Amino acid sequence: MNSRLADKIATFIFWAGALVVIIILGALVAYILYHGGKYINWDFLTKPPQVIRAGGGIGPQIFNSFYLLFLSMVFTVPMGVLGGIYLAEYAQNNKLTEAIRLSIETLNSLPSIVVGLFGLLVFVNMTGWGYSLISGALALTVINLPLMVRITEESIHGVPDSLREASLALGANRWQTICKVVLPSAFPGLVSGAIITSGRVFGEAAALLFTAGMSSPALDFSQWNIFHPASPLNPFRPAETLAVHIWKVNTEGLIPDLRRVADGSAAVLILVVLGFNLAARWLGRKIYRQMTATN
Amino acid sequence: MALKKNTVAYKFFNLGGSELLGKCLTTGAALVAIVSTVTIVVFISMKGLSTFTIYGVSVKEFLFSAGWFPDRPPEEGGPQVGVLAFIFGSVLVSMLAVLLSAPLSITCAVFIVEIAPFWGQRFLQPAIELLAGIPSVVYGYIGLSVLVPFIRDNIGGLGFSVLAGFLVLSVMILPTIVSILTDSLRSLPREYKEAALALGSTRWQAIRLVLIPAARSGLITGIVLGLARAFGEALAVQMVIGNTRKIPTSILDPVITLTSAITMDMGNTPHGLPVEQHPLVDGPVSPNNVVLFHPGSPLRSK
Numbered sequence: 001m002n003s004r005l006a007d008k009i010a011t012f013i014f015w016a017g018a019l020v021v022i023i024i025l026g027a028l029v030a031y032i033l034y035h036g037g038k039y040i041n042w043d044f045l046t047k048p049p050q051v052i053r054a055g056g057g058i059g060p061q062i063f064n065s066f067y068l069l070f071l072s073m074v075f076t077v078p079m080g081v082l083g084g085i086y087l088a089e090y091a092q093n094n095k096l097t098e099a100i101r102l103s104i105e106t107l108n109s110l111p112s113i114v115v116g117l118f119g120l121l122v123f124v125n126m127t128g129w130g131y132s133l134i135s136g137a138l139a140l141t142v143i144n145l146p147l148m149v150r151i152t153e154e155s156i157h158g159v160p161d162s163l164r165e166a167s168l169a170l171g172a173n174r175w176q177t178i179c180k181v182v183l184p185s186a187f188p189g190l191v192s193g194a195i196i197t198s199g200r201v202f203g204e205a206a207a208l209l210f211t212a213g214m215s216s217p218a219l220d221f222s223q224w225n226i227f228h229p230a231s232p233l234n235p236f237r238p239a240e241t242l243a244v245h246i247w248k249v250n251t252e253g254l255i256p257d258l259r260r261v262a263d264g265s266a267a268v269l270i271l272v273v274l275g276f277n278l279a280a281r282w283l284g285r286k287i288y289r290q291m292t293a294t295n
Numbered sequence: 296m297a298l299k300k301n302t303v304a305y306k307f308f309n310l311g312g313s314e315l316l317g318k319c320l321t322t323g324a325a326l327v328a329i330v331s332t333v334t335i336v337v338f339i340s341m342k343g344l345s346t347f348t349i350y351g352v353s354v355k356e357f358l359f360s361a362g363w364f365p366d367r368p369p370e371e372g373g374p375q376v377g378v379l380a381f382i383f384g385s386v387l388v389s390m391l392a393v394l395l396s397a398p399l400s401i402t403c404a405v406f407i408v409e410i411a412p413f414w415g416q417r418f419l420q421p422a423i424e425l426l427a428g429i430p431s432v433v434y435g436y437i438g439l440s441v442l443v444p445f446i447r448d449n450i451g452g453l454g455f456s457v458l459a460g461f462l463v464l465s466v467m468i469l470p471t472i473v474s475i476l477t478d479s480l481r482s483l484p485r486e487y488k489e490a491a492l493a494l495g496s497t498r499w500q501a502i503r504l505v506l507i508p509a510a511r512s513g514l515i516t517g518i519v520l521g522l523a524r525a526f527g528e529a530l531a532v533q534m535v536i537g538n539t540r541k542i543p544t545s546i547l548d549p550v551i552t553l554t555s556a557i558t559m560d561m562g563n564t565p566h567g568l569p570v571e572q573h574p575l576v577d578g579p580v581s582p583n584n585v586v587l588f589h590p591g592s593p594l595r596s597k
Contacts, residue, residue, distance in 0.1 A: 003496075003497050003499075003500060004497060006497070006499055006500075007497035007498055007499040007500070009499075010498075010499035010502070010503075011410060011498065011499065013402060014402050014405055014406040014409075014410050015406065015410065016402075017398075017399055017401075017402025017403050017406060018402060018403045018406035018407065018410075018411075018419075020399060020403075021399055021400070021402075021403040021423075021469060021473065022403075022419070022422075024466055024469070025422075025423070025426050025466075025469065025470065028429075028434075028437060028466065029426070029429075031437065031441070032433065032437065078324075079324045079327055080324075081324075082320050082321045082323070082324030082325075083321070083324040083325045083327070083328055085317075085321045085324075086321035086322055086324060086325040087325065089321070090318060090321055090322065091325075099329055100325045100326075100328055100329055103328045103329045103331075103332035103333070104328050104332075106332050106336070107328065107331065107332050107335075109523060109527075110335065110527075111526070111527025111528070111529065111554060112527070112529070113527070113529035113530075113554050113557050113558055114335075114339065114527075114557070115335070117339065117557060118334075118335050118338060118339060121338060121342065122334070122338065142331055142335070145327075145328060145331070146328075149328065173313070173314045174314055174317065175313045175314045175316065175317030175318070176313060176314075178317060179317075196428075199428045200428070202430070203428070203429070203430025203431070203432070203433075204430070205430065205431070205432045205530050206431075206528075206529040206530050206554075206558065209530075209558065243430050243432045244432075246432050246433070246436055247432050247435070247436075247530050247534070250435075250436060250439055250534060251533075251534065259440070262436060262440070263440075266433050266436050266437075269430055269432075269433060270429055270430070270433055273428050273429065273430060274425055274428070274429075276428070277424075277425050277428045278425065281421070
């Protein structure tokens with residue numbers, strides 16, 4: 001075959017392939033936003049869900065998702081950042097470092113349902129906490145730790161060595177250099193990393209089914225004693241998140257307006273997740289510009 | 296740091312010129328990663344292996360039979376838990392998903408990098424990376440509310456089928472594979488393409504004979520990671536495949552996978568009896584991880 005003709009055909013095929021991918025993904029997002037978007041209103045976003053009647057909202061679920069996100073970031077960010085610093089700055093080329101990297105790769109490859117199972121065995125049953133926010137937060141930490149470590153390590157590697165050397169030459173020790181010079185320069189990367197992991201937490205369901213649980217007690221938003229069982233802030237209460245709610249109403253829901261709740265929840269969920277990812281990009285770029293004074 | 300001098304906090308952060316503190320903190324955090332991995336692997340495999348050690352199920356029967364009678368009394372031969380149907384379902388659904396989405400992803404990635412570099416890079420790649428963040432339960436829900444009824448009305452069967460399962464998975468792993476492939480194609484030196492074009496090859500020849508072979512390891516990594524994600528996905532699959540413990544005979548038959556079986560049985564297991572059912576299922580999952588997911592890691596870290 002003429003090689004020019006072959007080139008034309010191949011180009012056509014590449015266009016077609018890319019178009020198919022874009023159409024599939026675009027249609028998917030458009031479908032969810034179109035069908036779910038029309039149900040999103042203030043009532044839907046704030047009202048508690050109904051068990052058997054129509055007209056329920058997703059207020060507690062949204063609150064639970066954000067609160068669980070906060071709790072899991074309390075564990076994930078410090079541990080992930082410190083672990084990343086270790087790998088980037090302190091780790092030597094030895095067996096220990098190899099073991100750490102192997103562990104992180106292994107953690108990263110665990111399916112989330114397996115982490116959920118582990119969470120059920122350890123955080124829920126062994127500790128006696130039962131289905132609780134704290135068990136869910138720990139399970140999510142296990143899922144997100146590898147990503148946070150990797151992102152930290154990469155953004156620290158991106159800091160030029162000349163900065164480190166200048167700081168060390170001025171008499172600072174390594175830890176001072178890390179805290180005062182390296183971390184601030186790596187900050188944009190860390191922020192976008194933290195937001196990207198937040199998006200993952202927000203959408204995760206499999207690991208939460210049997211750790212944070214599939215039910216939410218009646219919440220009393222005027223109760224601010226965090227040890228009170230009806231307090232929304234109590235970390236030892238069960239909490240159903242938005243992603244889990246979508247799964248649950250679809251598999252065992254009894255409400256007549258199931259489609260409405262599920263469509264609306266799916267739209268809210270992807271709006272928040274896409275928002276997180278866009279924010280990560282935007283903020284990362286903005287902070288980078290401010291700190292380097294470039295465009 | 297704005298700490299006042301001579302306070303406890305100030306002394307703590309300056310401990311030994313603070314170098315020691317930094318080293319302890321970071322090493323501690325890194326050790327947490329090892330400890331949690333070891334705990335998870337030990338825990339899951341201990342619980343899983345108790346199927347064989349405590350309940351006396353034979354390994355051969357476990358792996359190669361499809362019979363599922365976990366509460367059969369001992370006089371009839373004790374519990375039988377064959378997971379062949381689960382393993383078969385998992386492998387079938389995730390393989391089909393990758394077979395469908397790998398070629399599509401490759402064409403899309405090549406398009407982004409080589410055919411339309413400007414707007415591919417400016418708009419398409421960020422868009423696809425954003426889409427990689429869509430939660431899997433949303434894909435499952437779309438599968439359940441659109442694909443399953445469509446298959447039931449237009450193709451036949453119940454709708455809950457192998458077909459629905461692998462279609463949902465293949466769409467779900469598309470963005471993941473495309474963004475990894477795009478990165479690996481873009482990281483190739485410019486000279487490769489320029490040299491090929493300077494020697495008179497067409498764009499297609501440069502792509503086929505130079506760029507794709509050069510990016511091969513990245514392509515394989517992307518596809519293996521996609522396979523891993525498909526294999527480990529639980530809820531999206533569980534919602535659309537029907538979950539029947541039988542080996543399917545047609546693409547329209549319902550099927551069950553390892554992950555969906557875990558999802559369903561984990562909840563049915565009453566508290567306090569954790570060894571009875573679900574570990575029987577998760578037994579094979581951990582070895583599978585080591586075998587199946589590990590090819591990805593050496594490639595990824597290059």
